[in-house]
Amino acid sequence: MQGLYAIFKKELRDHFTSYRFVILFALIAMVSFISSYMAGIHMRENLEGMSGVKFPFLLLFSSTGALFSMIQFVSFFGPLIGLVLGFDSINRERAHGTLIKLVSQPIYRDAVINGKFLAGVVTISIMLISIVLVISGFGLALVGVVPGIEEIWRIIVYLILSIFYISLWLGVSILFSIFFKGIATSALASVALWIFLSFFVSLGADVLANTIVPIGNANETTPEDVIKNYRIKETTARFSPMVLYSEATATIIDPMQKTTRTSDLINLRMNPMEEMLSSRFENPLTLGQSLLVVFPHTTALIAITLICFAISYMVFMVQEIRT
Amino acid sequence: MDNQTIIKTSNLSRRYNGQTAVDDLNFEVKEGEIFGFLGPNGAGKTTTLLMLLGLSQPSSGSAVVCGMDPIRQSKEVKRLIGYLPENVGFYGDLNAVQSLEYVANLNGLKGEVVARKTDNLLDLVGLKQDAKKKVAAFSRGMKQRLGIAEVLIKDPKVLFLDEPTLGLDPDGALRIIDLIESLNKDQGITVVLSSHDLHQVQRISHRVGIMINGKLVAEGSIDSLAKEKFGVGEKEYSLEEIYMKYFREG
Ligand SMILES: Nc1ncnc2c1ncn2[C@@H]1O[C@H](COP(=O)(O)OP(=O)(O)O)[C@@H](O)[C@H]1O
Ligand SMILES: [Mg+2]
Numbered sequence: 001m002q003g004l005y006a007i008f009k010k011e012l013r014d015h016f017t018s019y020r021f022v023i024l025f026a027l028i029a030m031v032s033f034i035s036s037y038m039a040g041i042h043m044r045e046n047l048e049g050m051s052g053v054k055f056p057f058l059l060l061f062s063s064t065g066a067l068f069s070m071i072q073f074v075s076f077f078g079p080l081i082g083l084v085l086g087f088d089s090i091n092r093e094r095a096h097g098t099l100i101k102l103v104s105q106p107i108y109r110d111a112v113i114n115g116k117f118l119a120g121v122v123t124i125s126i127m128l129i130s131i132v133l134v135i136s137g138f139g140l141a142l143v144g145v146v147p148g149i150e151e152i153w154r155i156i157v158y159l160i161l162s163i164f165y166i167s168l169w170l171g172v173s174i175l176f177s178i179f180f181k182g183i184a185t186s187a188l189a190s191v192a193l194w195i196f197l198s199f200f201v202s203l204g205a206d207v208l209a210n211t212i213v214p215i216g217n218a219n220e221t222t223p224e225d226v227i228k229n230y231r232i233k234e235t236t237a238r239f240s241p242m243v244l245y246s247e248a249t250a251t252i253i254d255p256m257q258k259t260t261r262t263s264d265l266i267n268l269r270m271n272p273m274e275e276m277l278s279s280r281f282e283n284p285l286t287l288g289q290s291l292l293v294v295f296p297h298t299t300a301l302i303a304i305t306l307i308c309f310a311i312s313y314m315v316f317m318v319q320e321i322r323t
Numbered sequence: 324m325d326n327q328t329i330i331k332t333s334n335l336s337r338r339y340n341g342q343t344a345v346d347d348l349n350f351e352v353k354e355g356e357i358f359g360f361l362g363p364n365g366a367g368k369t370t371t372l373l374m375l376l377g378l379s380q381p382s383s384g385s386a387v388v389c390g391m392d393p394i395r396q397s398k399e400v401k402r403l404i405g406y407l408p409e410n411v412g413f414y415g416d417l418n419a420v421q422s423l424e425y426v427a428n429l430n431g432l433k434g435e436v437v438a439r440k441t442d443n444l445l446d447l448v449g450l451k452q453d454a455k456k457k458v459a460a461f462s463r464g465m466k467q468r469l470g471i472a473e474v475l476i477k478d479p480k481v482l483f484l485d486e487p488t489l490g491l492d493p494d495g496a497l498r499i500i501d502l503i504e505s506l507n508k509d510q511g512i513t514v515v516l517s518s519h520d521l522h523q524v525q526r527i528s529h530r531v532g533i534m535i536n537g538k539l540v541a542e543g544s545i546d547s548l549a550k551e552k553f554g555v556g557e558k559e560y561s562l563e564e565i566y567m568k569y570f571r572e573g
Pocket of ligand 2: 368
């Protein structure tokens with residue numbers, strides 16, 4: 001315990017005094033500022049005089065006013081935050097000859113990994129919470145929307161999900177920093193994995209689904225085929241934590257979604273305008289129902305993090321440390 | 324193993340993918356002595372020290388350190404042993420006080436004790452004026468002295484100093500050697516000192532061990548080794564001559 005706390009404290013101090021943190025924070029603050037501002041302007045123009053809009057406050061996070069919404073940004077760039085905070089956590093100490101000093105103190109080796117991970121999680125949490133507060137402040141000032149109790153709960157759940165999600169990437173990058181002795185190598189591996197999961201998994205899911213159940217020819221395609229094709233695509237895509245996270249946060253922030261999958265199936269039959277209309281006049285999922293829907297996603301995210309940790313422990317515990 | 328013995332190895336060996344780095348090592352270090360641990364680069368000195376700390380798994384054989392098994396009681400052993408690695412690294416953005424405080428916290432020390440110990444140790448190693456200077460700006464000699472302060476903060480019973488004078492100018496090396504001698508004399512700390520500075524080792528060591536290609540080829544007082552090799556007392560032969568003779572024959 002003593003070692004864990006000492007390492008945690010040191011790492012946290014390092015994060016908050018590093019340029020890397022300042023740059024990340026500036027980037028995220030800037031993007032969230034812009035996206036919420038755009039969303040706010042957009043809402044003010046479009047919601048004027050409209051009644052019956054449910055959860056207007058959440059639209060600040062989910063509406064794509066400019067190019068992307070806040071939640072899209074976090075799901076795409078969130079991994080980068082986790083990776084940047086952790087990719088050199090162990091191998092930098094190794095390169096500087098301080099790792100041997102750490103492990104020759106009377107502490108358990110896992111305290112090194114745990115302390116670094118916890119400091120990263122706290123850093124991530126502080127970043128996300130302050131950003132959500134900034135956006136909320138904008139919402140109040142710009143559009144005049146006041147969050148209801150349920151919206152506040154939903155945002156808290158969204159924050160927790162996001163912290164889990166980014167922490168997963170932090171866990172991955174710490175694993176890489178144990179596994180790869182070179183700092184540049186682990187940075188490259190982290191970025192490669194990020195790009196692979198961002199683009200190639202969904203692409204691969206498309207290819208796989210279309211190979212197994214081709215739905216190219218509109219005349220010969222039965223509705224069953226469409227659904228089968230979609231199921232395969234969906235299941236494959238869920239190997240990517242990004243997909244898991246996007247589905248989960250969409251359900252939490254956009255309560256009109258019945259399950260995580262309906263919107264896409266509806267898409268097959270309706271044009272976007274119809275979809276928008278039909279979904280906006282349905283009754284939203286309650287908070288409890290939303291939580292039930294995203295429970296498997298959350299469990300999967302945590303499970304992936306735990307697997308990374310288990311591998312990190314196994315590698316690090318038996319590794320000989322000479323520098 | 325009598326109660327004077329603080330470290331004892333029995334057939335301690337370490338192999339790296341078939342290559343033997345440490346080969347059936349049997350030696351003892353007695354409580355309160357300075358043990359000069361000699362040998363050419365790659366002889367296996369560092370590997371031996373790592374095994375004694377429980378940081379490296381022996382391929383075969385075993386060791387007893389302060390009455391404990393360094394593999395199974397690694398944490399307890401590390402509480403009693405201060406290890407200064409060769410080419411020890413530092414966090415460049417911390418100053419001397421912060422570096423010491425971090426090591427103190429890792430050893431479970433808190434609050435007022437840390438401040439007092441930090442102060443005393445910086446005084447002891449002669450870094451009082453540089454206490455608030457970033458370690459990145461330290462000379463190599465200053466870094467080594469800070470390293471020694473760091474290993475002393477846990478009040479160790481035994482010090483493992485792995486080539487602490489490597490790359491230092493003669494004056495800097497002498498300061499380190501004098502410091503080691505005074506720690507041994509004044510505080511009774513047992514020291515295992517690996518060094519190529521044979522002249523200095525001869526000056527302060529009570530006994531030496533010479534390791535070549537993973538094997539311990541000699542162990543004892545410099546006097547007894549001189550007698551064994553040349554048949555006369557230490558006065559006529561320096562440690563350097565003895566070492567070279569073992570090296571050529573080994
Ligand atoms: N990780 C490793 N893999 C393979 N061989 C190693 C490894 N570490 C050390 N060795 C070998 O072990 C031998 C002893 O090294 P070391 O204990 O560092 O010697 P010394 O400290 O006496 O200079 C050397 O021949 C070195 O090449
Ligand atoms: Mg060595």
